Amino acid sequence: MDGFGIRIEGLSKRYGEGDTAVDALKDVNMTVAPGEVVGLIGPSGSGKSTLLKCLGAVIEPTTGKMTLGDEVIYDNGWRIPDLRALRRDRIGFVFQAPYLIPFLDVIDNVALLPMLAGQPNGESRKRALELLEALDVGHRAKAQPSQLSGGEQQRVAIARALANQPPVILADEPTAPLDSERALSVVRILNQMAQQFNTAIIVVTHDEKIIPTFKRIYHIRDGKTFEEKGLAQN
Ligand SMILES: Nc1ncnc2c1ncn2[C@@H]1O[C@H](COP(=O)(O)OP(=O)(O)OP(=O)(O)O)[C@@H](O)[C@H]1O
Ligand SMILES: [Mg+2]
Numbered sequence: 741m742d743g744f745g746i747r748i749e750g751l752s753k754r755y756g757e758g759d760t761a762v763d764a765l766k767d768v769n770m771t772v773a774p775g776e777v778v779g780l781i782g783p784s785g786s787g788k789s790t791l792l793k794c795l796g797a798v799i800e801p802t803t804g805k806m807t808l809g810d811e812v813i814y815d816n817g818w819r820i821p822d823l824r825a826l827r828r829d830r831i832g833f834v835f836q837a838p839y840l841i842p843f844l845d846v847i848d849n850v851a852l853l854p855m856l857a858g859q860p861n862g863e864s865r866k867r868a869l870e871l872l873e874a875l876d877v878g879h880r881a882k883a884q885p886s887q888l889s890g891g892e893q894q895r896v897a898i899a900r901a902l903a904n905q906p907p908v909i910l911a912d913e914p915t916a917p918l919d920s921e922r923a924l925s926v927v928r929i930l931n932q933m934a935q936q937f938n939t940a941i942i943v944v945t946h947d948e949k950i951i952p953t954f955k956r957i958y959h960i961r962d963g964k965t966f967e968e969k970g971l972a973q974n
Pocket of ligand 2: 788789790912
């Protein structure tokens, strides 16, 4: 699999208009290669979640350009007709809170999206179980989300984000509620998944525990990005 990289060029996002307008993104430039995990760091209100939402086609940018693989998805306007299909098939989201569906067991939380996308149920569940096992929560497949610890729930949420094998994963503070050991294991898993599936991953974080694990970091400040080489060795 070739995988898809991410390229963002001169992206801006203005919320609202007139006196109350907020320029959340002013000039964002970022590239992520297939198989690469980059960190995105910046103070509260600097535009991190806004950037992930633009890239995930949850909100529309104001200007600029975004490319996935060799396909331009946004160039001063959306360039693809079906944004729902983009979100469903090509982007995996991991949030700070796992947002699991409380009345489905763990395995169906992970298998739901592939089933909705038309995969046979048996196959979706088989793949869901493989992912859960890879994330060390396979033994909890039949439990309800409320019966899991915070770290287990977060690993289930990562399995769910990977279930469609999206070429892009966007993680917004995925380790915030976790202790050191669990936080580092989540990062290790994201790195493994990036390599195994050639996924391009952006991890938004304030978490001092995981910042040293990135090979490349983007800082965002006042809506603008700056690149830095991370502490981790290649
Ligand atoms: N829907 C919205 N309407 C208007 N302004 C918004 C909206 N969402 C975010 N903003 C503003 O855009 C700026 C960037 O917000 P964003 O949520 O991207 O920050 P963040 O870097 O994710 O912060 P945090 O670390 O606190 O999550 C902030 O000034 C915020 O108040
Ligand atoms: Mg945020």
